[in-house]
Amino acid sequence: GAMASVDLDLQVSGMGTRPASEWPKAIREGVVALRSSCGDDPEFRRHAAFGVLEDVDLVRVLLARQGDVEKAVAMLKRALAWRSRRMPYWLLVDPASDFGKVFEVEFRAGKIQAAGHDRYGRGLLILDNGCENTKDDDTHMRLLAYSVEAARRSCLPGVDKICVAMNLENFSVRNSVPRRVLMETIEILTIVYPETLGTCILWQAPSYALAMLALAKPFLDPRTLQKFAFVSGDASPGSEADRQMVEVVGPDWREITGLGLPSKERCYSEYFRKEIACARGFEFEPYWKRRQRDDTARAKEAGGPPWRHLPRDSAIDPALWDGAYPGYWASSLPSRHRRKGSKAEAEAEFADTTSYTSEAAEVWASPRQSDSDGAFDGTPAPLKLGRSAMPLSLPRRIVGGLASIASASSTTSNLSGHGRTPGSGSSTLRVLGGAALLLSALLALDTTFAISLQESADDGGTTPSRGAVNLLAAFRLLTLLDIPLVSIGLGLLMHGDSVPGGCECLPPNRRCLNVPGALLLLRFFSMPEAIRTVARVTRHDPGDAAGSPPLPLVLVYLQSADALLSVTFALLWVWRLSNQVGRYARLPSDSDFCSP
Secondary structure (H helix, E strand, O other): OOOOOOOHHHHOOOHHHOOHHHOOHHHHHHHHHHHHHHOOOHHHHHHHOOOOOOHHHHHHHHHHOOOOHHHHHHHHHHHHHHHHHHOOOOOOOOOOOHHHHHHHHHHOOOOEEEEEEOOOOOEEEEEOHHHOOOOOHHHHHHHHHHHHHHHHHOOOOOOOOEEEEEEOOOOOOOOOOOHHHHHHHHHHHHHHOOOOEEEEEEEOOOHHHHHHHHHHHHHOOHHHHOOEEEEOOOOOOOOHHHHHHHHHOOOOHHHHHOOOOOEOOEEEEOOOOEEEEOOEOOOHHHHHHHHHHHHHHHHHHHOOOOOOOOOHHHHOOOOOOOOOOHHHHHHHOOOOOOOOOOHHHHHHHHHOOOOOOHHHHHHHHOOOOOOOOOOOOOOOOOOOOOHHHOOOOOOHHHHHHHHHHHHHHHHOOOOOEOOEOOOOOHHHHHHHHHHHHHHHHHHHHHHHHHHHHHHHHHOOOOOOOHHHHHHHHHHHHHHHHHHHHHHHHHHHHHHOOOOOOOOOOOOHHHOOOHHHHHHHHHHHHHHHHHHHHHHHHHOOOOOOOOOOOOOOHHHHHHHHHHHHHHHHHHHHHHHHHHHOOOOOOOOOOOOOOOOO
């Protein structure tokens, strides 16, 4: 629908753009309280040296927490912890550095762009996950943080909000982001850069997104809802979509955002494993040169990089830093004990100082959603699977049992590889696969039992007792629990990152796709009897040879759906594993908790 007029105070120029003398007394006192609470914190001093904790930045934090100083302190410490991990102070002053080479590839498809400013002077950030060209989620998060900062720097004087345009016309389950990436994206946009979003344009969003928004409207703050604009349908000149874009971005919105224009370039996508069209209207060479030019100007204005006044041991905490781009940091920060040597030696010396491990990375797989439950010490919450993490609603007893099993398995497995961490649903997926395997085994037992009864009746044997018939019916009802379990598993497979094979605890020479393979074998073993049951009910057979009562038609349909879901689950699992064999590390065979 039509978007209301842009609120200049809410969506263009916030309180931080005004002189400090015009701030409310409560805000001025809140800034003083924040500095007194966090100013002596080593993390605060570390990042203040990079120029990111000015009074206007603290005002943003206070506004994001409605002036509540205690909550603002918790939020600020959480943002500082993220900054200590990612160290998002990269600028393209040297395109030949390790940082420059990685981002040159990331920029190639135009999936995230800082594209100038709109009619209100707000920096523009363009997002298009339909043209994803790489697989490294950690690099995607760094690119997002870099681009948000670049968009903020593109704001004209007196403006401190940005306009985000998300192109969703090619959005699908195939290119939807994993939960871990989604959670860190929310972390970046709401915790690290609070009160930064002015308007979010959802371009050509699918119809179900509109339906979800309609359901969520009663629970959303009207100020937050006002920042979203759904633009869909015909965008030709004079259309409703064109009118919305003109009002929000400006009359030259097509040239600025690229939306509504055809793709001009193509590139190879490692993600889709084929050549894809780049973002609409995007041209790599001009954008790459503009980023270098803008970053060089920013570095000159900010006095770095290189930051000659910041020694390495005070600028970076090796225990928290994720170790990205050691070459960039080696050339950007002086060593306290400088020595002559090659650039490679300096980079190796710098890289050796980091002690960041994959265990530390697991902490960030599921960032905390709220700090309202108590004080926050700046350390991210460890990865836990609680009831809130379950994607579908299940009875409390089932959810609690699955959560406890998954939490136990997540603490006894180290499943990282190539600097990546498993998706937050990996432990849950392992539990769901095991549960589906158990229920499939029961279904195979049910099939064996049914066939035995029928053969006994055909041979003139004794008629089975009523108890045996009831036991057979109970088995068939129990196996229907497989439907919600496998449905959840399918959702995790489609949205998850790395997928466990269910054989990490086996020695290397015995590892195989045992869980999905067994699931397929048991399902195919049960399939003939399921087909016979469907055929019997379809021709309205009053009962089988064993004398059991006829099955209701709806039960047969549920069993058929159960079988199809389970087979799809197993096949998709096998396919994902075969395509991620190089990205998923296995446990060592001499593990203390996984002896063969």
